[in-house]
Amino acid sequence: MLVAFPILTALGTAVFCFLMRDQRQGQMLASLGGALIQVALAVALLWTVTTSGPLSAQMGGWPAPFGITLVADTLSALLVLSTAIVLLCVVIFSLSEIEREQERLGYQALVHALVAGVMGAFLTGDIFNLYVWFEVLLISSFGLLVIGGGKAQLDGAVKYVGLNLIATLAFLTGVGLLYGATGTLNMADLNQAVSGRMTETAILASAGFLLFAYGAKSALFPVYFWLPASYHTPAAATSALFAALLTKVGVYSILRVFTLVFETDGTPLAPVLIVAGAITAVVGVLGAVTHREIRRILSYNIISSIGLLIMAIGIDTPLAITAAIFYLVHNMLVKAALFLHAGLVLKIKGSEEFDKVGGIYEQAPWIAVLFLVPALSLAGIPPLSGFWGKFLILRATIDLPSLALTVLVLVVSLLTIYSVARIWLEIFWKSDERGEGCAPAPALMVAPIVLLTILTVGIGLYPDLLYSWSDSAAAGIADPSTYISAVMEDPS
Amino acid sequence: MKSLILSVASRALMPTLLIVSFYVLWRGHNEPGGGFIGGLVAVLGLVIMSKAEGVRAARDFLRIEPLSLAAIGLGCSVVSGVWGYIVYGTVLKGVWPFITVAADGSKSGLPVGSIFLFDLGVYLVVIGGVLGMLFAMEEVVAPEPDEDETRDGGAG
Numbered sequence: 001m002l003v004a005f006p007i008l009t010a011l012g013t014a015v016f017c018f019l020m021r022d023q024r025q026g027q028m029l030a031s032l033g034g035a036l037i038q039v040a041l042a043v044a045l046l047w048t049v050t051t052s053g054p055l056s057a058q059m060g061g062w063p064a065p066f067g068i069t070l071v072a073d074t075l076s077a078l079l080v081l082s083t084a085i086v087l088l089c090v091v092i093f094s095l096s097e098i099e100r101e102q103e104r105l106g107y108q109a110l111v112h113a114l115v116a117g118v119m120g121a122f123l124t125g126d127i128f129n130l131y132v133w134f135e136v137l138l139i140s141s142f143g144l145l146v147i148g149g150g151k152a153q154l155d156g157a158v159k160y161v162g163l164n165l166i167a168t169l170a171f172l173t174g175v176g177l178l179y180g181a182t183g184t185l186n187m188a189d190l191n192q193a194v195s196g197r198m199t200e201t202a203i204l205a206s207a208g209f210l211l212f213a214y215g216a217k218s219a220l221f222p223v224y225f226w227l228p229a230s231y232h233t234p235a236a237a238t239s240a241l242f243a244a245l246l247t248k249v250g251v252y253s254i255l256r257v258f259t260l261v262f263e264t265d266g267t268p269l270a271p272v273l274i275v276a277g278a279i280t281a282v283v284g285v286l287g288a289v290t291h292r293e294i295r296r297i298l299s300y301n302i303i304s305s306i307g308l309l310i311m312a313i314g315i316d317t318p319l320a321i322t323a324a325i326f327y328l329v330h331n332m333l334v335k336a337a338l339f340l341h342a343g344l345v346l347k348i349k350g351s352e353e354f355d356k357v358g359g360i361y362e363q364a365p366w367i368a369v370l371f372l373v374p375a376l377s378l379a380g381i382p383p384l385s386g387f388w389g390k391f392l393i394l395r396a397t398i399d400l401p402s403l404a405l406t407v408l409v410l411v412v413s414l415l416t417i418y419s420v421a422r423i424w425l426e427i428f429w430k431s432d433e434r435g436e437g438c439a440p441a442p443a444l445m446v447a448p449i450v451l452l453t454i455l456t457v458g459i460g461l462y463p464d465l466l467y468s469w470s471d472s473a474a475a476g477i478a479d480p481s482t483y484i485s486a487v488m489e490d491p492s
Numbered sequence: 493m494k495s496l497i498l499s500v501a502s503r504a505l506m507p508t509l510l511i512v513s514f515y516v517l518w519r520g521h522n523e524p525g526g527g528f529i530g531g532l533v534a535v536l537g538l539v540i541m542s543k544a545e546g547v548r549a550a551r552d553f554l555r556i557e558p559l560s561l562a563a564i565g566l567g568c569s570v571v572s573g574v575w576g577y578i579v580y581g582t583v584l585k586g587v588w589p590f591i592t593v594a595a596d597g598s599k600s601g602l603p604v605g606s607i608f609l610f611d612l613g614v615y616l617v618v619i620g621g622v623l624g625m626l627f628a629m630e631e632v633v634a635p636e637p638d639e640d641e642t643r644d645g646g647a648g
Contacts, residue, residue: 004583018563060584
């Protein structure tokens with residue numbers, strides 16, 4: 001039953017935070033307490049799963065495939081832990097950033113409701129429930145996007161809502177087709193039911209709809225435009241939460257559904273994933289080198305890393321899947337750190353545009369260094385976590401018959417370095433022509449960035465631990481028999 | 493603008509709809525119905541009231557901020573899930589505290605338990621959520637009537 005607690009904790013915390021939204025202290029304590037409990041639960045879950053195999057629970061005691069199944073394998077547990085860490089950092093940061101008025105509208109409650117959706121999506125063993133959790137996180141993210149809404153925020157939110165509603169509809173259609181063709185929605189059961197039927201029209205069409213839906217959620221080419229339109233508009237804590245979690249849920253769904261349910265070998269799906277991923281990586285990084293605002297650049301960097309991830313999933317060798325999982329976890333932590341840092345710059349300089357900010361290195365060198373470390377990690381400089389992620393993906397492409405993808409990964413990495421170097425030069429290194437000083441940096445904003453930076457350095461210096469988890473998660477994906485037996489032969 | 497016909501009709505319709513909504517919620521355990529539909533029927537009643545008497549009157553009738561009602565509802569559903577865990581070790585498993593099972597397997601007592609609590613939670617979430625959105629929109633689109641009246645009165 002440990003599997004159910006991350007979701008229950010998130011929902012319970014959301015209720016507490018909302019009912020106490022007029023009392024600042026109480027709301028802060030509830031939100032922080034909820035986030036700490038999530039981290040503890042996630043550590044316990046990962047510990048249990050890595051020591052004794054996948055864990056499952058049947059809600060209400062109805063056995064699979066009829067009841068609602070929650071299941072955690074190493075992949076889910078790893079992502080739940082990353083989510084919990086990001087949640088804790090975002091909550092700490094938001095205590096200082098979010099204004100009283102937004103808090104009173106239920107900001108903290110929406111953050112925890114969003115996390116309930118993310119945890120649910122990572123832990124569900126049922127494709128229809130995956131849809132439900134997507135809805136939960138979507139509704140919460142709408143709320144977070146428009147809270148305290150200015151015009152730019154509403155404009156971003158409309159694009160976000162528009163594309164996501166279409167994607168949700170496609171998701172539901174795909175699930176409906178799958179149910180019509182197989183008569184089950186439990187993913188472990190679907191693995192048996194779909195096996196050997198990948199040539200059937202209904203199954204292929206369902207796979208197409210689901211790929212479109214997950215592609216739109218993870219900002220895959222050509223349905224990525226909602227992300228750069230909306231991610232730079234809300235509060236930095238919100239955009240850090242989105243950057244770290246939302247697209248990654250889409251990637252997780254592709255990783256889960258297109259290995260456990262559908263077989264990609266010998267179907268058009270594998271080349272589609274590789275090509276779409278490659279184009280996304282290039283388009284994203286090209287966007288990143290042209291914009292002149294921190295969070296816009298980082299948004300395009302998200303798109304480019306999503307491209308690399310999807311490409312690795314499409315390659316679908318054990319090494320490529322390990323690489324994708326390692327890179328996914330690294331990316332969640334580093335993206336959260338960078339988006340939070342953009343919020344810090346906004347706080348101390350009043351802007352995050354190249355033309356208006358400069359000289360932070362002179363005025364506050366530690367703040368600048370605090371940006372440099374995760375930025376170099378994103379760029380893939382050793383000995384930080386990004387280096388190992390990129391290195392593993394590169395290694396996986398070298399095994400392919402053609403070296404085109406290897407060249408592509410190298411070019412994308414080079415341009416990523418250039419894009420973060422531009423932020424460094426323009427925001428931190430360039431002298432401050434306007435002669436304005438820095439406002440003091442609030443400790444509550446610095447602390448979460450320091451925590452995430454320590455994690456990326458730690459993973460970089462000692463990659464074995466995360467690598468072994470990624471490896472066992474990839475092994476669980478390559479051979480889902482333990483996952484399936486955990487769901488179908490649950491003793492409880 | 494207030495309509496006398498709507499205002500008079502709403503006095504009969506609103507309580508009727510609320511009673512029907514509770515009936516729909518109640519029968520939902522084994523028959524068509526349940527918290528979601530029941531909640532929507534109750535929303536209808538309150539919407540009619542807000543159209544006839546104004547959003548302020550509907551808010552006063554509700555006494556509690558709609559979104560807080562939704563949060564309380566979510567809390568009920570979470571508690572019902574945890575209740576099953578505490579009693580049987582399985583989240584969301586039905587608990588029937590007022591039912592006694594006789595030796596021959598026949599059951600007697602009041603069929604109210606954690607499942608009804610869950611449904612009640614859904615009922616409150618639907619009422620609170622939908623009304624929260626509707627009232628917010630109404631207050632943005634239509635100006636507060638009593639403010640207008642005082643301004644007109646002052647000008648005349």
